[in-house]
Amino acid sequence: LFELLKDTGYKFKFVSEESGVSGYMDNYDYLAVIDPLDGSTNFVLDIPWFSVSVAIYDRKSKTILDSIAGFVINVPYNKVYSYDIRNAYVNGYPYNDKPNDLSLPKIVITYFEKDKVEKSIQILSKINGYKIRSLGSTSLDMLLVCTKMAYLFFDLRGRLRNVDISASINFCKRLNTIATTLDGKEIGVGIDNVYNIDEIILSWDHDVLKRIYSSFS
């Protein structure tokens, strides 16, 4: 990935979990936030749910939601979710927001930890008739939500990093499904290094988000 981007001829600054910050530090053309394998545990265990993400930012970009282009590859399916400044694409074709399919089971994707159980239950108390999944690749989980296959995603563990979600959060933004904190604030984390994200929630259902925001405000 790094080599491919270098071969474009543009000067890149790179941010990734594995290598931290590398490439051009100052006079770069673009910043690339890279997650070479989201779902590495699944990969090792032969569970077909893992992905590769790249988000591209220009020099003026300050926070995670400013990305100008990027992609997430669902590797087992060889399915490419990409975006540019305006649009989102699946396998190269423009992806249009689709109507809610109320016949689909309501899937909530989340990761439990003991010390966050009460907060999680507080969120879940705003929803009825859901099934919980913890699938193990955050960027694919988020794409499931903004393409309206799943209903809600939240992660309160404080272990997610900007590199895990930089591409998926921007793909979802193109579909007007914008990840926030529990009280409805934009995720404003920076991109010039690897940063943790304390909490994040994402749903295409603005009504349920309103109920959750008001309960945490």
Place this chain on the structure above:
Amino acid sequence: LFELLKDTGYKFKFVSEESGVSGYMDNYDYLAVIDPLDGSTNFVLDIPWFSVSVAIYDRKSKTILDSIAGFVINVPYNKVYSYDIRNAYVNGYPYNDKPNDLSLPKIVITYFEKDKVEKSIQILSKINGYKIRSLGSTSLDMLLVCTKMAYLFFDLRGRLRNVDISASINFCKRLNTIATTLDGKEIGVGIDNVYNIDEIILSWDHDVLKRIYSSFS
């Protein structure tokens, strides 16, 4: 599946979630417990984790663990886990119990519900350094545990049925990983109809099971 089994020439009694009890009621040769699609929600949502299970019992069999043969097919991988009276097979080759790979992440597969959170936390308090997954196909989840990819599986929702686990519980039994209740009793549910399973726990680590059993006895 029903047709294929009928075409063998043997007289089958069938038990499945969808059709209940069908086929020969009395003078049958074999009882077939069938789950035509475990992970149907995943199937609908394009999450590649779903399976087809068949467990065969003879006329003398009384409880779920008496199966004489059967299989679970991991459909997205086209991987067949089968067993006869003595052995377990993967894609037709005898599967031998393997040593514990301590380098693997410790995966706990479980499904959370509000009213079972405390009990779940009590179980999790016996383990250190795990990651939780809720993947959505119980029989594949159980196979991950007894083939030592995952560490522990438990489900306390009371919504599992014998048809969901009849093949996987017997495959795992061949590898000496036997599912029990929280206080260590064998799962003794019948097979002549569809029955719910209140609670179930499975791990290849007998030490952790002892700690959990003693905490629930």
